[in-house]
Amino acid sequence: MNVCMVAYSYYQTDHRIINYAESLVERGCRVDFIGLKKATKTKRFMRLKGVDLYSIQSRNHNEQSIFSYLYKMMTFFLIGCLFLLWQHLRRSYRIIHIHNVPDWLVFMAFLPKLLGAKVILDIHDIFPEFYCQKFNKSSDSFLAQLALKVEKLSVSFADYVIVANDLWVKKLRSRSKKSPHKFCAILNYPRWELIKKSVPHTTKKYFTIVYPGTISHLHGVDIAIKAMPLVTKKIPQARLHIYGLAGNADYYQELHALIEKLNLNGKVELFEPVHHEELAKIYENAYIGVVPKRNGIFSSEAFSTKIFDFMAAGLPVVASRTKIDLHYFDDSMIMFFEPENHMDLAKCIVNLYKDKKTRESLVKQSRQFLAQNNWSVRKKEYYRIVDQLAG
Structure with a gap:
């Protein structure tokens, strides 16, 4: 056929x-x-x-x-x-x-x-x-x-x-x-074979937070960047790595200016998008996946593929508390923060850094969900x- x-x-x-x-x-x-x-x-x-x-x-x-x-x-x-x-x-x-x-x-x-x-x-x-x-x-x-x-x-x-x-x-x-x-x-x-290949995260030099996907105002990448001064104050070795396409050239420039303004050079980095196979390797060197999308008439009901990808890779997820995510997940699988609140996002990241048991519990519960999904x-x-x- x-x-x-x-x-x-x-x-x-x-x-x-x-x-x-x-x-x-x-x-x-x-x-x-x-x-x-x-x-x-x-x-x-x-x-x-x-x-x-x-x-x-x-x-x-x-x-x-x-x-x-x-x-x-x-x-x-x-x-x-x-x-x-x-x-x-x-x-x-x-x-x-x-x-x-x-x-x-x-x-x-x-x-x-x-x-x-x-x-x-x-x-x-x-x-x-x-x-x-x-x-x-x-x-x-x-x-x-x-x-x-x-x-x-x-x-x-x-x-x-x-x-x-x-x-x-x-x-x-x-x-x-x-x-x-x-x-x-x-x-x-996500694909089951990628889930099975995931490996436990070992101690790394940096506490890396990853965001892969579209770089746009709607997706809230600036919110994640604004959270980083608060995060690095508590976790000096924290790094935010962003992989993706710019949905708007002006917004992309605004992000670079924001990084400069907040003195985050070397702590927040923007990379070109990579293929799925390369992302799997990137996830192995990360500790947390973040989904900072804004609330809104569209984004509150738009399911983020990144959540499944993070779960498949064995990464605990920090995501904004939107209607669609509450439809499929609960607090046992994801650590939620209030949409568009960079201070709450920073608090969640710091809490996960300090609490290894919570990180492991989130990963365990999300894996059970993925076994059928x-x-x-x-x-x-x-x-x-x-x-x-x-x-």
Whole structure:
């Protein structure tokens, strides 16, 4: 069976898509991916672990307005429509699995669907709320209402809708006329083999705190940096290592200025994003994983993949107390701090440093949770959807 995945993202750093694609390859499927390329580092075509990657557009993450943001997406959409149709005529895809953001990428499969392909829309992020929080707009604004209408049309067009968490499944069902049986939640589960490879953390020179992921105001990276003067006052050997892409160039510069202002050079470092295999090595030299995202109409319900990754690596997690995290976890698995409160974050980090038993208890409880919530167990749900659509 031939399957194509489409996303306005980079394959190598999107672990959700990697899980889907490699699992289909394991079943003997031919899998293509159509997505973005980094400006100078990615070839237009390459094969990675059996998946054929087609990079049709580059992106520099320098959008300063909603219009530049949408312009790049529209360019990707138009090029992608033609390329996907061409590939479908060559490959005759049985399944086309399209990932948002944005939702309307699903219409890239309009002609292939007429020719017999079944279409999955995978909603990583709900776009109306994402737009409102990212650009500080009201939910009643024209573009927010337009995004809501586009979401409804996109959901209706797809043959099946996969959503990144249960809260969003409930929300999408409530504002769609689609059958409830055409929705399901699949979280960004970690791989069991990575969990089994995790090793106990030995004594290191530094007490390293890690944050891997998007570097943006919404993700609260500045909050973690602001906590560090309080942390290093109690723990002189504490270090914060940040790995990721800058969602906004101005914000990235603000972080550098903040590090300078707080005299944190050498104590807080910003690194380029790394592949999942490299992150596993980084986690072995860390003590705590931090998820400092802000509260908000979108982020309070956005599940952070980093939490699962930290748990899989045997790292205790410090995360902001948001609605989505309280839905899946409790205080026995995560040490929560009040959102956007850098002093409370610092307090939690210091408390974990002092209390080895609490660190070990958090890791033990999170491991028990992951035993039933990892990709090796949960990928059966994805197989069920694919088999159902393929007939």
